[in-house]
Amino acid sequence: MKYSRAFLQTLREPPAEAEIKSHQLLLRAGLARKLSAGVYTLLPAGLRVLHHIERIIREEMNRAGAIELLMPALQPAELWKRGPRYDAARQVMFTAQSATRRTSEETVLGPTHEEVVTDLVASVLASYRQLPLTLYQIQTKFRDEIRPRFGLMRGREFLMKDAYSFDCDSDRATASYQAMYNAYSRIFRRIGLHAFAVEADTGVMGGSFSHEFVVPCAVGESEIATTDDGSYAAAIEKAVSLASPRPHNPPPVPFEKFPTPNVTTIEDLTIKHGVAACCQVKTLVYIADSRPVLFLLRGDHVLNEAKVLAAGFSQIRPATPEEIVSMMGCPPGSLGALKPLPSSITRVIADECLRDQHGMTTGANEEGFHIRNISVPRDLHVDEYRDLRTALDGELHPTTRRPLRISRAIEVGHVFKLGTKYSEAFGARFLDTDGQSKPAFMGCYGIGVTRCLQAIIEQHHDENGIIWPASVAPWQVALLLLDESLHEMAEQLETQLESLGITVLVDDRAERPGVKFKDADLLGLPLRLTLGEKSLNSGGVELKLRAGKESTLVPVQEVPTQVQLVLNQLLTAS
RNA sequence: CGGAGCGUAGCUCAGCUUGGUAGAGCACUUGCUUUGGGAGCAAGACGUCGCAGGUUCAAAUCCUGUCGCUCCGACCA
The missing domain is CATH 3.40.50.800 (Anticodon-binding domain)
Structure with missing residues (x-):
């Protein structure tokens, strides 16, 4: 190939829109051009790289026994409505319609393909003899990301390799999962990415367990918690740790209201009244599945919304200040889950760290006042204790007792063991050897192909x-x-x-x-x-x-x- | 969705405060010179100053709105 005929255009200076090195180089080296936010043309040189990545992915997927097909990006909304996560998926969906022909049926641009593939398999699957089956494709996904960023790292239209496995039972599904896990390790190694797997949250996808494949990167969008010896690695949403204990848990004494004018934050209470953050109870008001719920945490801890969702809620959001005033009778900044609870609050979940704690300080549900010497079991209304906190840098891992480091990474792949969530919804069932009709056990597996392209640049460049x-x-x-x-x-x-x-x-x-x-x-x-x-x-x-x-x-x-x-x-x- | 910043030539940016003929460097075209780490000289082409409205004798510049782009955050009671 002659340079003069290769449609190669390098840029001497990095375009102002590119913040990170890989994005700058992507544009400067003439690999891609932006059309609009999160939407890129891959230029000939960039496409050649993409083809190499695709070839390696295909080789490894085929080696692992997966079969390639190609599913459509245009999908009837009706299909999604039959599935288990339509409302959640709609948050990132684009819809499409004919410019000239009004049809009653809405069409969406597929953000992913669990629905399509499960519906397809449902129409074909009849016998255990057809299993195991793993199908994959390399195909364009459309997601209306809240904030596209960093070039190909988070786009609204991007190329993904997605695979779906179907098995007779949970154990065999685990074997399929393992096969994909191994294939992923090989793929990332072969394309030159230094990636590793971390335990991950299943999120809106549902399912029983999952790993993210990540490459460490200071500008990555995922946070991971790792021990120095590599024995534990987890996405921050999933990471567990031992909280640093309070220096002293005093015996219970009567509580006491005291004035705290203009104090509305943990920090203010610490500075102006000498109450250590770890001795405060933070009261967060959320709307969880349309109902008000309180989450209680120690003042020095951070709520982990993924763990809240894992507790059985499907949609949560922080309550607005107006909602908080109307439900608690008090603006944020002076809230407490004191007994008796306002009748509007349906449920209170406290973090494990608050169990049996005394001598705590919390808001008095009255502007300008807090209460000290709170005994959590005695004075606060708690329906349930759960792990709600986000692991913090330096905390110890519960079993290995090694300190966790929190760092950033780019998620380049994700594998899920799904179970039967989708196969039940779409009737992907088969007759097993015992003559019983059973839903297939599924797994799903994604690689961000275009994201890998840029992640490789992020890992392989110099000045x-x-x-x-x-x-x-x-x-x-x-x-x-x-x-x-x-x-x-x-x-x-x-x-x-x-x-x-x-x-x-x-x-x-x-x-x-x-x-x-x-x-x-x-x-x-x-x-x-x-x-x-x-x-x-x-x-x-x-x-x-x-x-x-x-x-x-x-x-x-x-x-x-x-x-x-x-x-x-x-x-x-x- | 909240906050901040930016929209002027293909790219990087100046000009805006204090309204008065549209600018520089790189890239592009032509010529001459140069030729192993982003050349020099000369000539040239390239702009509805994001868009709309307003103020004004006069708007890139001031005001309002709008669209786009980028970054930060989207939990700290």
Whole structure:
């Protein structure tokens, strides 16, 4: 491929819209262009990378026994309404309609395909003999993200590899899950991503357990908790930890109301009245499934909404200040779950850390007043104790007793063991060996393909540009032609290399050498050949690794074999 | 959805405070020179200053609205 014909346009300066390095390089190297927020064109060079990632994904999915198909992005809303999570999924749905023909039936652009695939399998599945079955596709997803960001990292239209497994029973579903888990590990390794699995929340997807595959990254959108020895790794939504204990849990004494004018935050109460955050009870008012619920936590702790959802609620949101006043008779800032509770509150759930705590301080349900020496079991209305808190950096993991580090990561893949939630809803049932009709046990598995593309850049770059892993590089070799008089020699080298199955980008532009070197570094092809009078006079063609500093001179006739040798080393090393 | 910031040439940005003929660098075209790490000189082309309304003799500039883009947050009682 000739550079002049490759529709490659590099940018000298990073566009103002790009904040993070991988996004800047994506645009600067001419891999993608933005159409609108979270919507991108993949330019030819970027598409070549994508194709390599897809090829590796297909190889590994096929190796794991999965079968490829292609499902539609246009999906009738009616299908979703029959499923178990229509309301939640609608939060991110785009809808589509004909511009000229009014139809009564709403169409949605598929954010994912559990509904479609389960409906499909339901129409085909009859016997246990058809199982196990794992179907996958690489297909465009549409999600109206609240906030698209960082280029391809979080888009509103993006490419996903999604797979769905169907099994006779839970154990065999676990085996299918494990097969996908292993395939994912191989895929990420092969495309050059240093990814690892963390225990994850099942969220709106439902199901029994799940792992996220993440790559550590300071600008990642997921938070993970890990122990230093790698024995425990979990998404923050799922992470469990031992709270740092209160220094002292005093014996119960009578409580006492005291004035706290203009104090509405944990911090104010600490500063102005000397009440340590860990001795305060924080009272959060939520609307959970349309009903008011209080969540109580220690003042130094943070509510984990995923754990709230895991407690059996399907939709939650913080109450508005107006709602709080009307339900509690008091604005936020002075709330307490004191007995007797306002009749509007239907349920109070307290974090485990508050069990049997005395000498606590909480709001008096009266503006400008708090109450000290609260005994939680004696004075507060608590229906239930649960783990509601978000793990904090430095806390110990409960079983390994190792300190947790909270850090950021990019989620590049996610595997779920689903159970029968969808198969029951869509009637994906089969007759088992015992003649009984049973719902299939499902799993679902996603990889953010376009996100992987950018995550690779995030993990493989230096101050001069991208350093592509050889397995996914848009071309394997950059051949810089520095003297137009050597055009024919470049032509011959290109042909020879291509006949060996090696992809070459020949920089044949009428540019000065400096420009070609800069662009070559920016685009980041793993191998660089420099052909010019200077190198030729000293014995041949200069060969340099993008990742290295040194270059070697290779006699012209040895170039193809040398390149092949070095490329094979690169490919097997990764 | 809340907060903040930004919309001026293909890209990066200045000009706006204090209203008065639309600017620079890079990129692009042509010519000459240059030719191993983003060249020099000369000539040229490229703009409804996001959009709409208002104020004014006069608006990129002031006011209002709107759209778009980016970042932060979306739990701290």
